[in-house]
Amino acid sequence: MILIIVDALVMLVSLYLIFIWVPPAAILGETSRIVYLHVPLAWVATLAFVVAGLAAIQYIRKNTIICMFYARSSVHIGFFFSILTVITGSLWAKVMWGSYWNWDPRETSITLLLLVYIAYFSLHQIVRTNPKGAMLESVYLVIALVASPFLIFVAPRLYSSLHPEPVINTQGAILLDTEMRIVLLISVAAFTLLYIILMKILFKIHKLDYLINEDES
Amino acid sequence: MFTIKANNISKRYAYRLFSNISLTVSTGESVAIVGLNGSGKSTLLKIIGNIVYPDSGSIEYYENHGIIPATAVMRYAGIVAPYIQCYNHLTLIENINFAFGHVTDDAIELLQCLDIYKHKDKVLLTYSTGMIQRTKIAMALLKKPKLLLLDEPGSNLDDSGRKILFELLAQIQPYTIIIIATNDSREANFCHRSIVLDKGFSV
Amino acid sequence: MIKALVCNIIKDFRIEFRSKVVISLILSFSVMVTISIGFASGGMIGSSMVHAILLWVIIFFSGMNTAHIFYREIEENTALFNLMYYSPEHIFLSKLFVHCIIMMAVAVIVGLLYLFVMDVSVYNPLSFVILLLAGSIALAVCTTIIAAITAIAQARGGLFTILSFPITLPIITVAIKSTTQCFSKEIFSSFSAILFLLAFSTLLGVVSYILFPYIWREF
Numbered sequence: 001m002i003l004i005i006v007d008a009l010v011m012l013v014s015l016y017l018i019f020i021w022v023p024p025a026a027i028l029g030e031t032s033r034i035v036y037l038h039v040p041l042a043w044v045a046t047l048a049f050v051v052a053g054l055a056a057i058q059y060i061r062k063n064t065i066i067c068m069f070y071a072r073s074s075v076h077i078g079f080f081f082s083i084l085t086v087i088t089g090s091l092w093a094k095v096m097w098g099s100y101w102n103w104d105p106r107e108t109s110i111t112l113l114l115l116v117y118i119a120y121f122s123l124h125q126i127v128r129t130n131p132k133g134a135m136l137e138s139v140y141l142v143i144a145l146v147a148s149p150f151l152i153f154v155a156p157r158l159y160s161s162l163h164p165e166p167v168i169n170t171q172g173a174i175l176l177d178t179e180m181r182i183v184l185l186i187s188v189a190a191f192t193l194l195y196i197i198l199m200k201i202l203f204k205i206h207k208l209d210y211l212i213n214e215d216e217s
Numbered sequence: 218m219f220t221i222k223a224n225n226i227s228k229r230y231a232y233r234l235f236s237n238i239s240l241t242v243s244t245g246e247s248v249a250i251v252g253l254n255g256s257g258k259s260t261l262l263k264i265i266g267n268i269v270y271p272d273s274g275s276i277e278y279y280e281n282h283g284i285i286p287a288t289a290v291m292r293y294a295g296i297v298a299p300y301i302q303c304y305n306h307l308t309l310i311e312n313i314n315f316a317f318g319h320v321t322d323d324a325i326e327l328l329q330c331l332d333i334y335k336h337k338d339k340v341l342l343t344y345s346t347g348m349i350q351r352t353k354i355a356m357a358l359l360k361k362p363k364l365l366l367l368d369e370p371g372s373n374l375d376d377s378g379r380k381i382l383f384e385l386l387a388q389i390q391p392y393t394i395i396i397i398a399t400n401d402s403r404e405a406n407f408c409h410r411s412i413v414l415d416k417g418f419s420v
Numbered sequence: 421m422i423k424a425l426v427c428n429i430i431k432d433f434r435i436e437f438r439s440k441v442v443i444s445l446i447l448s449f450s451v452m453v454t455i456s457i458g459f460a461s462g463g464m465i466g467s468s469m470v471h472a473i474l475l476w477v478i479i480f481f482s483g484m485n486t487a488h489i490f491y492r493e494i495e496e497n498t499a500l501f502n503l504m505y506y507s508p509e510h511i512f513l514s515k516l517f518v519h520c521i522i523m524m525a526v527a528v529i530v531g532l533l534y535l536f537v538m539d540v541s542v543y544n545p546l547s548f549v550i551l552l553l554a555g556s557i558a559l560a561v562c563t564t565i566i567a568a569i570t571a572i573a574q575a576r577g578g579l580f581t582i583l584s585f586p587i588t589l590p591i592i593t594v595a596i597k598s599t600t601q602c603f604s605k606e607i608f609s610s611f612s613a614i615l616f617l618l619a620f621s622t623l624l625g626v627v628s629y630i631l632f633p634y635i636w637r638e639f
Contacts, residue, residue, distance in 0.1 A: 115586040302497040
């Protein structure tokens with residue numbers, strides 16, 4: 001409960017800072033405010049994926065079903081946040097570059113993450129009743145986790161990008177103004193707390209679902 | 218000396234199959250697992266062979282008092298069961314070459330004893346069910362297993378096949394643990410003792 | 421170890437040549453798709469990139485039929501029989517080798533057929549051949565464990581393709597971009613692409629080798 005209240009406060013502060021306090025970025029103008037939502041959403045989508053992969057590794061090592069609850073919860077959250085990342089990214093792309101989709105490597109990499117989530121859900125649906133289902137899902141998540149650096153980190157750097165690093169970040173360092181940096185960090189913190197809260201809720205739901213199925217059988 | 222110690226094994230699928238089964242068996246001993254259809258005979262056999270994991274309880278394997286990791290048990294085990302099939306697109310000799318690398322004189326003698334040597338160059342797809350069962354028995358025995366797990370071994374065998382099977386089991390009995398899951402009283406009577414699975418418990 | 425691998429590999433090839441399931445599926449699929457594309461386009465595709473894309477899409481989808489090497493073990497109940505004599509690690513390595521050989525054969529057959537049907541000129545033949553082989557090996561290595569997963573899930577149909585696609589997309593992307601150079605008059609400068617394909621497949625191959633014993637058990 002305390003976590004929810006804290007996150008609500010941080011989120012409110014974050015929204016105030018994003019839409020009222022922080023000045024617009026040079027060149028990008030008022031549209032730059034979406035960065036403070038888009039980047040944390042992408043961060044949480046990636047974080048969720050990594051957490052799911054790590055939980056899957058732990059399930060493979062220890063064979064404790066609780067790890068699978070964490071993995072599944074994280075995948076659900078990551079999927080949802082990936083969609084939001086794509087939506088916010090597309091809206092910004094429309095305003096900045098005139099079309100919703102430009103096959104920019106960074107746009108593509110988050111979409112690939114989305115494809116991994118969709119593939120995982122397909123597998124989960126098919127192996128729900130299979131006694132080895134949890135192990136199959138875990139192995140797939142670990143394979144996807146190992147392949148993901150190539151999708152998320154290598155691919156965007158292989159080819160030129162429309163993403164605004166050349167404008168905001170010409171020297172390849174974090175060169176945001178102090179105010180922008182503060183707002184971005186607070187926004188990232190707010191969304192990370194939101195992720196933790198959603199994980200706790202979904203974990204309980206998956207655990208209850210498992211226990212109900214056990215009782216029915 | 219090969220020893221298996223199972224402690225309080227429980228397993229369930231959609232319903233509770235059995236619980237709190239304990240068993241200690243060593244080289245030279247044989248155990249029959251008997252019970253009604255669906256009582257978990259095959260499942261218990263699979264658990265002993267480390268093919269399936271129990272929901273609770275533990276099972277340990279020892280060779281000359283040194284513990285063997287469960288993952289290595291299949292190396293010591295020969296299994297004859299309906300859910301294990303040889304490669305039907307290969308001939309008998311090719312199956313043996315696959316498993317052992319070459320065909321020894323002992324192997325030829327065993328195949329002749331089981332009366333399948335004359336079909337050695339035919340693919341198993343052309344075999345009858347009885348011949349397939351004899352092939353599975355041969356493949357398990359050729360391994361010289363320390364643990365022989367047999368799930369309804371007499372099924373599909375005619376009287377001469379059963380006779381040969383019991384003779385072979387009697388020959389290897391001193392050197393191996395034999396566990397048979399069966400509804401057949403003749404197979405159960407071959408063993409030194411029985412575990413009866415009835416309504417989820419051993420009796 | 422070597423003896424175990426050789427026995428398993430010989431066994432798999434013998435069964436494939438006798439049952440001819442994988443061979444006929446792959447050949448039929450790749451021939452039909454290539455000829456269909458040739459027929460539909462009338463050989464009028466001019467762009468190198470489009471040729472590269474079509475070639476690798478046909479190779480990828482033809483390769484989706486190779487999952488049968490694992491399906492067969494589950495459907496015919498031979499998985500446990502195999503485990504009685506060999507460890508999961510031996511089984512994985514032998515299946516991986518067989519999968520790589522089949523995929524390389526697929527890539528070469530599809531490549532030659534495509535060049536013939538679509539009348540495509542290759543300006544960097546050596547690089548093209550190396551790319552075909554490296555790309556097909558990378559596809560095989562990355563999808564071997566996925567084939568095992570779908571076989572154990574007993575899910576024929578599209579699951580293998582759905583699970584493989586995101587994992588193999590970096591391979592396909594890199595292969596397409598490099599193959600485009602082979603079909604155009606540019607100087608081939610994608611040697612790093614070949615290194616990437618080999619590095620990516622090595623990494624996923626090692627991880628698959630470690631994870632395979634956890635799924636190839638409890639039948």
